[in-house]
Amino acid sequence: MLSRRHLTAATASALLAVGGVVVPALTAPAAAAPKPTPAPTPTLPVPRATVQPLQSVGGPRLAATGVVTDLPPGVPAPPKLRDVSWLLADLDTGEVVAAKAPHARLLPASTLKTLTALTLIPQVPKDQLVKASPADAAADGTRVGMVPGQSYTGRQLFQALLMSSGNDAAYALAEAGGGREKVLAEMNANAAHLGAHDTVAKDPSGLDAPGQTSSAYDLALIARAALQLPDFRAYVTTKQADFPGLVDPRTKKRKTYKINNHNALLYNYPGTIGVKNGYTVAAHRTFISAVTRGGHTYLLTEMYGLDHSWRPQAAMYDWAFRYASKARPVGRLVEPGEVTAPLAAPPTGAAGAPGDGGSPAQRTAAAAAVPPAQLGSAASVTPWLGFGGLAALVGAVAGLRLRAKRAVRGRHRALS
Numbered sequence: 001m002l003s004r005r006h007l008t009a010a011t012a013s014a015l016l017a018v019g020g021v022v023v024p025a026l027t028a029p030a031a032a033a034p035k036p037t038p039a040p041t042p043t044l045p046v047p048r049a050t051v052q053p054l055q056s057v058g059g060p061r062l063a064a065t066g067v068v069t070d071l072p073p074g075v076p077a078p079p080k081l082r083d084v085s086w087l088l089a090d091l092d093t094g095e096v097v098a099a100k101a102p103h104a105r106l107l108p109a110s111t112l113k114t115l116t117a118l119t120l121i122p123q124v125p126k127d128q129l130v131k132a133s134p135a136d137a138a139a140d141g142t143r144v145g146m147v148p149g150q151s152y153t154g155r156q157l158f159q160a161l162l163m164s165s166g167n168d169a170a171y172a173l174a175e176a177g178g179g180r181e182k183v184l185a186e187m188n189a190n191a192a193h194l195g196a197h198d199t200v201a202k203d204p205s206g207l208d209a210p211g212q213t214s215s216a217y218d219l220a221l222i223a224r225a226a227l228q229l230p231d232f233r234a235y236v237t238t239k240q241a242d243f244p245g246l247v248d249p250r251t252k253k254r255k256t257y258k259i260n261n262h263n264a265l266l267y268n269y270p271g272t273i274g275v276k277n278g279y280t281v282a283a284h285r286t287f288i289s290a291v292t293r294g295g296h297t298y299l300l301t302e303m304y305g306l307d308h309s310w311r312p313q314a315a316m317y318d319w320a321f322r323y324a325s326k327a328r329p330v331g332r333l334v335e336p337g338e339v340t341a342p343l344a345a346p347p348t349g350a351a352g353a354p355g356d357g358g359s360p361a362q363r364t365a366a367a368a369a370v371p372p373a374q375l376g377s378a379a380s381v382t383p384w385l386g387f388g389g390l391a392a393l394v395g396a397v398a399g400l401r402l403r404a405k406r407a408v409r410g411r412h413r414a415l416s
Contacts, residue, residue, distance in 0.1 A: 042306050044084050047104035050198065050215075055343040056103060057195050058096060058217055059331030067100045070328035078323075079315040083285075084304035087216040088320060091224060091290060091297040094333035097324045099216065102331075105198045106303045108214035109278030109286045110142070110165045112206035115199070117162055117235070118226040119187045120177045126155040126231065130176045132168070139167035141207055141280075144259060146172060147246055156243060162235045162276060163261040164243075170205035180204060194221045195339035208282050219301040220333055223275050223288045236274030239266060264310040265289050269317065273297070291317050298324065 046065065053060030061068050069077060078088065078098050085106060087099040096102070124130070130153075132146040144166030146152065152160075152172070160169035174183040184201050191199040196218035202209035214222075226232045238261060245255040266272045271293040278286035285305035291298055298320045300313060 044082060044304070044306065047084055047101045047106075049101075049103070050105050051103050051343075052345065055345055056331075057197060057334055057339050057343060058102075062096065062099060062102050062217060062331040064099075065101045065104070067098065068102075068330045069098045070330050071323075072326060072328070075323050075326050076319075078319050079312065081302060081312055081316060082306040083302040085216040086300065086302045087220050088316060088324070089220050089224075089299050089333055090324065091227065091292075091299045094224070094335070095329035096220075096331040096333065097298070097320065097327050097329065099330060102217040102220075103198055103215050104303070105213040105215055107208055107212065107280065107283035107286070108199075108206055108219065108303070109208070109280045109283040110206040111219055111276050111278040111286045111288050111301075112201060112203075112212070112214065113161055113165065113170060113278075114219070114226050114276050114288060115187050115191060115201060115222045116170055116173070116183070116204045116206075117158060117232055118222060118229070119183060119190050120173050121158065121229055121231050123178075124154040124157075124173055124176045126153060126158075128154045128176065130154065130157060130172050132172055133175065136168050136172040136175070139171055139205065141167045141205070143168040144243060145245070145257075150244070150247070150254075152244060156241075158231070158235050159238060159241045160243060160259060162232075163238060163241065164259045165262055165277065167205035167207060174204045190225075191218065191222065192340055194218075194225055194336050195334040196221045197339075197342045206278055208280050214303075216301040216303050217333075219286075219288050219303070220299055223290065223299060223301065224333055225336060227274065227290060233273060236261075236263070236276065237266065237272075263289070265291075265313055268310050269314045275299075287313070289313055289317075291321075293321055296321065296325070 049063050049065050051057075051063050053063040056063035067077075071077065081100070083100065085101040085104040087102040088097045089095060090097065129151040131151045132148050134148040137143070137146045137148045142165045144160035144164045146160075146166070146168045152169075154173075154176070157166075157169045157173050157176075160166040161173060171180070174180045177183045177186075183204055187201040187204065188199070191197075191201065196214070198213060198215035199218045199222070200211055200213050202212035240258055240260050242256040243259045245257050247254045261267075262277050263272070263274065264277075266274075269291060271291045273290045273292055275288040275290050277288075283304065285302070285308055287300075287302045287305065289300050291300075298317060300316055300320075302313075
């Protein structure tokens with residue numbers, strides 16, 4: 001028989017298991033598990049100015065890439081938004097209260113549906129019946145649930161487009177308007193008429209497409225024009241609506257289901273009158289909102305946002321209704337038909353012209369970085385660094401390689 005002093009810790013631990021109750025052995029405490037490393041907080045890219053001040057639609061200050069304000073003493077700065085680009089304007093007067101990189105050309109995502117609606121609401125009557133095709137019903141991304149071969153009214157499709165962001169509804173409406181290519185041409189013509197020269201529409205749904213761009217400034221012009229249409233206002237302020245589903249083969253009656261407005265601000269911030277949300281992986285969060293209160297209506301457009309809550313927007317509107325009337329405008333939203341072509345560059349040799357390097361503000365803006373259509377992807381880092389940034393990056397990599405080679409040679413000498 002083994003004596004007690006010969007028991008190992010493992011044997012003692014086994015003998016302590018009596019009657020199904022395990023008495024823990026007296027062993028050294030296990031090392032604490034390492035805490036997981038928190039995920040890094042995403043940072044916002046810095047866009048390069050896409051226009052020179054003298055070519056900036058809405059005013060030279062809107063060519064800047066940083067936050068632009070003109071606030072008298074005692075007026076605090078507007079709250080920060082985690083957006084690459086944004087613009088706050090008075091909807092009625094068109095005065096731009098504050099902005100950040102408002103002409104940066106970025107992916108619009110489904111905020112482009114605002115331009116689609118602006119173009120097609122006058123063309124597709126509310127009571128017109130539109131039959132869904134298999135291609136419409138199979139649209140990529142967000143769909144409202146159209147059924148091939150079944151018909152929908154124009155009203156139902158515009159509700160699906162603007163409330164539920166249905167890409168299937170966008171394509172069906174484009175076909176009702178004469179076909180996708182025709183409608184895209186009209187959308188781009190409308191953008192040019194509004195002065196929205198940062199905008200190139202390639203897909204009526206707003207899904208990412210090569211060459212498709214817009215800007216916070218342009219989205220403000222488009223939304224301001226769309227909000228002049230009573231039907232558009234009705235669609236974007238509707239919180240819930242019935243949408244037709246399948247026809248029951250037994251009763252021959254068509255079932256319906258509820259669709260909801262995706263604009264969270266509409267449910268949480270009094271006075272909200274629209275407008276449209278958007279999101280794709282490449283575009284990140286995009287948004288157009290508008291709020292009216294006490295005789296003032298403000299419009300806020302955002303692009304490449306990292307926040308998905310309505311609260312940062314609410315904070316901006318709180319600031320606007322308290323302080324915007326005291327702020328001096330930094331630019332303005334041009335009127336439809338006022339700037340129908342991009343502003344020409346000043347002649348070479350003129351003050352601020354490209355040939356002389358421009359003003360200090362122009363040179364600073366030109367040195368910043370530009371995000372392309374696929375902003376933020378690994379494959380796109382080099383294009384928006386610019387040539388100076390690329391040269392610095394190449395030099396840094398070469399330096400690191402040289403240091404590594406020296407370190408290897410040093411270790412070899414130490415071991416020999």
